[in-house]
Amino acid sequence: MPAERAKGMVPDNNRGDRSEGKVCSLWRDAWERLKQNKAAIAGLFLVAVITLAAVFAPLITKYDPGVQLVWTQGPDAQLVPPGTDHWFGTDIYGRDIYSRVVYGARVSLQIGVASTIISVVIGVILGAMAGYYGGLVDDIISWLTNVIFAFPFLLFVLALVAYLPPGLPLMYAAIGIVNWAGVARIVRGQVLSAREKEYVEAATVVGGSDVRVIVKHILPNILAPVIVQATLGMGSIIMLESSLSFLGFGIQPPTPSWGYEIDQGRQYLLAGAWWWSAFPGFAIMALVLGFNLLGDGLRDALDPRQNVGEGR
Amino acid sequence: MTNYVFRRLLAVIPVIVGVIAVVFILTSIVPGDPARLMVGQRGDPATIQKLREDLGLNRPLWQQFIDFFKGVVTLDLGRSYRTRMPVIQAIAERLPITARLALASMALAVTSGVTLGMVAALKQNSMLDYGSMIAALIGISAPSFWVGIMLVVLFCVQLRWIPGTGTGDGSWIYLVLPALTLGMRPAALIARLTRSGMLEVLGQDYIRTARSKGLTEKAVIIGHALKNAMIPVITVVGTGMAEMLGGAIVVEKLFSLPGVGRLGIEAILNRDFAIIRGQVLFMALIFVVTNLLVDLSYPLFDPRIKYGRTWRRE
Numbered sequence: 160m161p162a163e164r165a166k167g168m169v170p171d172n173n174r175g176d177r178s179e180g181k182v183c184s185l186w187r188d189a190w191e192r193l194k195q196n197k198a199a200i201a202g203l204f205l206v207a208v209i210t211l212a213a214v215f216a217p218l219i220t221k222y223d224p225g226v227q228l229v230w231t232q233g234p235d236a237q238l239v240p241p242g243t244d245h246w247f248g249t250d251i252y253g254r255d256i257y258s259r260v261v262y263g264a265r266v267s268l269q270i271g272v273a274s275t276i277i278s279v280v281i282g283v284i285l286g287a288m289a290g291y292y293g294g295l296v297d298d299i300i301s302w303l304t305n306v307i308f309a310f311p312f313l314l315f316v317l318a319l320v321a322y323l324p325p326g327l328p329l330m331y332a333a334i335g336i337v338n339w340a341g342v343a344r345i346v347r348g349q350v351l352s353a354r355e356k357e358y359v360e361a362a363t364v365v366g367g368s369d370v371r372v373i374v375k376h377i378l379p380n381i382l383a384p385v386i387v388q389a390t391l392g393m394g395s396i397i398m399l400e401s402s403l404s405f406l407g408f409g410i411q412p413p414t415p416s417w418g419y420e421i422d423q424g425r426q427y428l429l430a431g432a433w434w435w436s437a438f439p440g441f442a443i444m445a446l447v448l449g450f451n452l453l454g455d456g457l458r459d460a461l462d463p464r465q466n467v468g469e470g471r
Numbered sequence: 472m473t474n475y476v477f478r479r480l481l482a483v484i485p486v487i488v489g490v491i492a493v494v495f496i497l498t499s500i501v502p503g504d505p506a507r508l509m510v511g512q513r514g515d516p517a518t519i520q521k522l523r524e525d526l527g528l529n530r531p532l533w534q535q536f537i538d539f540f541k542g543v544v545t546l547d548l549g550r551s552y553r554t555r556m557p558v559i560q561a562i563a564e565r566l567p568i569t570a571r572l573a574l575a576s577m578a579l580a581v582t583s584g585v586t587l588g589m590v591a592a593l594k595q596n597s598m599l600d601y602g603s604m605i606a607a608l609i610g611i612s613a614p615s616f617w618v619g620i621m622l623v624v625l626f627c628v629q630l631r632w633i634p635g636t637g638t639g640d641g642s643w644i645y646l647v648l649p650a651l652t653l654g655m656r657p658a659a660l661i662a663r664l665t666r667s668g669m670l671e672v673l674g675q676d677y678i679r680t681a682r683s684k685g686l687t688e689k690a691v692i693i694g695h696a697l698k699n700a701m702i703p704v705i706t707v708v709g710t711g712m713a714e715m716l717g718g719a720i721v722v723e724k725l726f727s728l729p730g731v732g733r734l735g736i737e738a739i740l741n742r743d744f745a746i747i748r749g750q751v752l753f754m755a756l757i758f759v760v761t762n763l764l765v766d767l768s769y770p771l772f773d774p775r776i777k778y779g780r781t782w783r784r785e
Binding site for chain 1: 497621718759
């Protein structure tokens, strides 16, 4: 029992350094394995290209995503098909779809990253507590995890968004609050098995506090599955954000958002303007595909079963 | 077996209580006064106060929870704030469309996913294998509403094979595109899982035994390999239901189907919190029941599960 564990008996000099050294070697090995995986590198490439495009959006776009060219160029600027001037064509207001797709990546990535951080923080804290303490704490957290899993992801977030005032930070929070359960379940399982390992026992015996043992010794060793889950989770969060925008409950216009663009563009499909919906759709697919390929590759590269005995 | 069923049934009760509690908390603790939200910014304080009394919002929270809990148990989820129709009746009216859509999508996902995954595993490293898995990867990564739009353009606008959106005369043809759209992602997941499950199972000793005792390849694949590769697939059917119930919201909007998902969207737009609360609760309960049924079906595929192991906890 944690309460019975000896505390403050021996100073644990340099133990942190040693565990960091081990982690470094694991990451280097993982990177070597990841480099061999063509699909994972393709995924990394997709994610990197879209992220760079989002960061340097003003440098790689000719038009401001909000500028309505109909006001300056008249109806000729409406629904212009893809060409040299407008790579992805224009919408009914004469806005450049390429610019809107590039700037739309900012919203998707912002929500993806921020919501993932929130859900990983909540999931790691609750999962580690459940796995480490066991007993009633585990029962309560596992119960809560099962309850959260019972709700359809999109519906739950929609209901939360319906009650909250519109705004980007609240959307991060709503998605993060709903999405932590997957991380918690994985962390719990990992901590449960790590708790029995000799290095954890050693760290406890020499007087490490519960928090220190979890943060300094257990977490670095269970980081791999959390990273895999977070990477794969990014894909589903981006998909969720686009669904919310498609339904009209995402980021409010005029901020460009891929799901909203698809919804707006579909009304002009019959008029032959396929590009308005098609390109944002390709963008979502590319980014989600990138995270899925990268996540699958990371899982293979970081699979702890391949690392047994390493770093000792 | 009875013991297993009993344990599973018992384990569901705390989850159901939790779901009811979360739905209650969701609609009670979050910022904003439902009465004020319903009346709008221009509502006068007297009207808001009256509404608060009508809705029982001025009572202590624990009392509201007990009332809510009692209501759920007796299938009384209150009345729509807007139409005054009982929430359960509003859901029941819309349910057949969503249920038909979800069942058709799942049937499509299971048949196409299992077939694709099985063929890919049996023809490992062939063009067929690569083609199926690339299709599955795209199926997982493409947003369903976007694929739905592309399907409409192709089959309704270009080829004119299938009528457009809506329910028309209620015939099955109107269900084809929505079911394809909604079933695409689970189909892709099932295909991937079936493939990896089959590949794992095909290397096992008992498959070699089955072959060596002279069974036909068909009997080995269908009777021995597929049955054992199905466990993870069945799990996806369970979790896929939740995704479908969520996804139904998007697909119902896209294809103008008046199902439970559309009811939810309308409720959010109209700030009809009674409907939102009822719908979230209803969907979550459906998911719990579906997962219970999935759990109860495991022993049919793997008899080892009958013998009391706490296998689901980990």
